Amino acid sequence: MTWEIFGIIGTIAFSISGAIVAMEEEYDLFGVYILGMATAFGGGAIRNLLIGYPLDAFWKQDSLFQIALLSMTIIFLFPNKLMKHWKRWENITDAIGLSAFSIQGALYAQQLHLPISATIVAAVLTGTGGGMLRDILAKRKPLVLRAEVYALWTILAGFAVGSGIVHTAVGMYGLFVLIVVCRMLSVQYNWKLPHKSLTNQPY
Amino acid sequence: MTWEIFGIIGTIAFSISGAIVAMEEEYDLFGVYILGMATAFGGGAIRNLLIGYPLDAFWKQDSLFQIALLSMTIIFLFPNKLMKHWKRWENITDAIGLSAFSIQGALYAQQLHLPISATIVAAVLTGTGGGMLRDILAKRKPLVLRAEVYALWTILAGFAVGSGIVHTAVGMYGLFVLIVVCRMLSVQYNWKLPHKSLTNQPY
Amino acid sequence: MTWEIFGIIGTIAFSISGAIVAMEEEYDLFGVYILGMATAFGGGAIRNLLIGYPLDAFWKQDSLFQIALLSMTIIFLFPNKLMKHWKRWENITDAIGLSAFSIQGALYAQQLHLPISATIVAAVLTGTGGGMLRDILAKRKPLVLRAEVYALWTILAGFAVGSGIVHTAVGMYGLFVLIVVCRMLSVQYNWKLPHKSLTNQPY
Numbered sequence: 221m222t223w224e225i226f227g228i229i230g231t232i233a234f235s236i237s238g239a240i241v242a243m244e245e246e247y248d249l250f251g252v253y254i255l256g257m258a259t260a261f262g263g264g265a266i267r268n269l270l271i272g273y274p275l276d277a278f279w280k281q282d283s284l285f286q287i288a289l290l291s292m293t294i295i296f297l298f299p300n301k302l303m304k305h306w307k308r309w310e311n312i313t314d315a316i317g318l319s320a321f322s323i324q325g326a327l328y329a330q331q332l333h334l335p336i337s338a339t340i341v342a343a344v345l346t347g348t349g350g351g352m353l354r355d356i357l358a359k360r361k362p363l364v365l366r367a368e369v370y371a372l373w374t375i376l377a378g379f380a381v382g383s384g385i386v387h388t389a390v391g392m393y394g395l396f397v398l399i400v401v402c403r404m405l406s407v408q409y410n411w412k413l414p415h416k417s418l419t420n421q422p423y
Numbered sequence: 424m425t426w427e428i429f430g431i432i433g434t435i436a437f438s439i440s441g442a443i444v445a446m447e448e449e450y451d452l453f454g455v456y457i458l459g460m461a462t463a464f465g466g467g468a469i470r471n472l473l474i475g476y477p478l479d480a481f482w483k484q485d486s487l488f489q490i491a492l493l494s495m496t497i498i499f500l501f502p503n504k505l506m507k508h509w510k511r512w513e514n515i516t517d518a519i520g521l522s523a524f525s526i527q528g529a530l531y532a533q534q535l536h537l538p539i540s541a542t543i544v545a546a547v548l549t550g551t552g553g554g555m556l557r558d559i560l561a562k563r564k565p566l567v568l569r570a571e572v573y574a575l576w577t578i579l580a581g582f583a584v585g586s587g588i589v590h591t592a593v594g595m596y597g598l599f600v601l602i603v604v605c606r607m608l609s610v611q612y613n614w615k616l617p618h619k620s621l622t623n624q625p626y
Numbered sequence: 627m628t629w630e631i632f633g634i635i636g637t638i639a640f641s642i643s644g645a646i647v648a649m650e651e652e653y654d655l656f657g658v659y660i661l662g663m664a665t666a667f668g669g670g671a672i673r674n675l676l677i678g679y680p681l682d683a684f685w686k687q688d689s690l691f692q693i694a695l696l697s698m699t700i701i702f703l704f705p706n707k708l709m710k711h712w713k714r715w716e717n718i719t720d721a722i723g724l725s726a727f728s729i730q731g732a733l734y735a736q737q738l739h740l741p742i743s744a745t746i747v748a749a750v751l752t753g754t755g756g757g758m759l760r761d762i763l764a765k766r767k768p769l770v771l772r773a774e775v776y777a778l779w780t781i782l783a784g785f786a787v788g789s790g791i792v793h794t795a796v797g798m799y800g801l802f803v804l805i806v807v808c809r810m811l812s813v814q815y816n817w818k819l820p821h822k823s824l825t826n827q828p829y
Contacts, residue, residue: 243620245564246620247618248616248617250575251569252619254574270681275474276475279474279538279541338685361651361764361765362763365660365661366652366653366654412654414654416658418650418709446823448772449823451772451818451819451820453777454770458771478676562766
């Protein structure tokens with residue numbers, strides 16, 4: 221039940237992030253819906269395909285689809301008024317989504333008894349795949365590949381679950397809180413992963 | 424039989440649209456074939472993956488593959504001469520393809536007894552997925568996400584089939600004609616879906 | 627055994643090519659790993675999905691995943707020093723990867739008794755899909771679609787295997803050498819596939 225609420229919060233945050241990118245790119249209403257749906261559900265869909273999880277489960281998320289559609293419609297109808305309020309909630313809801321989705325992705329891979337490599341990939345894809353798909357559909361360089369410490373926490377989730385370190389219900393809640401905190405700290409202190417640029421280097 | 428002819432017309436229109444985009448982007452012959460194939464068959468492939476439809480059926484479309492290859496070769500060999508004539512047929516053949524493909528996509532989802540959400544997604548992906556893939560491979564913003572009322576008619580197809588409103592053979596033909604007419608009207612009168620831009624808005 | 631060595635060489639070459647593109651685009655460490663993994667394993671993953679090959683096999687490549695991670699880490703830590711040496715080996719290792727991967731892809735399709743069209747597509751996707759995915763994630767026009775004769779040799783591999791012309795172990799080695807030589811010749815003499823541009827043409 222609690223996980224469902226985290227999933228709902230994440231779905232709202234991810235679908236609105238897609239809708240905002242679509243509006244920034246001057247896409248029309250269909251573009252808004254497609255980018256929002258891609259952000260909220262694209263990561264899970266790619267994960268299911270790659271780890272061979274049956275797609276049936278995917279289509280049973282009817283209530284989540286409706287929540288996403290409603291969120292995007294609201295943000296589309298009243299963007300300027302709502303945006304100010306939304307900005308305040310954006311980071312925390314997104315962190316909740318990131319954490320819930322990556323743990324959920326890792327658990328799906330565990331259910332199929334896949335090796336730890338697959339569990340990590342499943343966690344990373346569920347947490348970041350939707351955002352990458354959103355950016356590709358918006359003809360942007362995927363944000364997660366070049367800025368902010370975002371994906372590292374999904375790797376952590378995949379590793380913690382895949383290695384068996386975290387396996388109890390209490391442990392999962394602890395991991396969830398840990399990832400939310402890590403993500404919020406990386407936003408707060410503007411942490412970056414190391415870069416190494418090759419541009420214009422004569423090699 | 425009639426549906427096969429609609430499918431052939433759509434395949435020709437979609438593959439040529441991909442070939443033209445490739446030539447506009449100065450891609451080479453391989454690029455022309457890949458973009459054409461992606462436009463004509465990419466939507467159906469993505470749909471099959473997402474709704475869990477067996478891929479075997481996909482590989483039995485040998486005659487459609489050959490028709491697409493032939494169409495692209497012809498347009499590649501004689502672009503300037505043929506382009507003038509093609510422009511005249513482009514909109515109507517594309518509308519036929521859009522209509523046939525989206526209805527076909529919805530019927531695939533129905534065969535698997537999927538809920539209406541999946542039926543609508545299947546119709547949308549079959550009708551518009553190929554064009555999105557084409558635009559991504561050409562490093563363009565997907566046309567369908569920002570201009571023209573194109574995707575709305577695929578949603579209509581998915582809804583009409585998925586809700587059970589249209590379920591007889593005659594009903595399918597009626598739906599097919601309705602979507603072709605709607606698409607031609609949106610081209611003729613340059614209909615647009617609502618936009619809401621966030622660019623440069625201080626929020 | 628020999629094929630495994632070709633596969634390892636190809637994995638190193640492909641993952642480093644992805645890592646270099648990521649560094650050229652000023653992506654961070656996560657971006658480097660994702661682009662490298664996408665280049666090395668993306669083509670095979672897309673092929674498995676499209677020809678319906680079980681994904682289990684994909685997740686049993688643990689040693690290849692580790693080799694790729696190690697290669698990318700090395701290139702990330704010492705880019706300038708190593709780059710000079712790498713440049714000397716880049717073309718030949720990439721040609722070995724292209725040849726090994728496309729033949730392997732064709733053989734996977736053969737195992738599933740798919741028609742020749744699917745065998746050619748499997749060979750093309752395995753050889754070129756990873757590079758396309760890399761370029762899309764880097765917001766570039768896919769190199770393989772517009773420059774150099776690269777994909778033609780994967781079509782050759784798919785045709786030779788799919789038609790049954792090459793079916794013995796010795797024949798496979800011959801095909802492997804032939805494709806490596808063809809690829810090296812196309813680099814050496816800067817062969818191009820025909821282009822036909824439509825830009826700015828009044829049609």
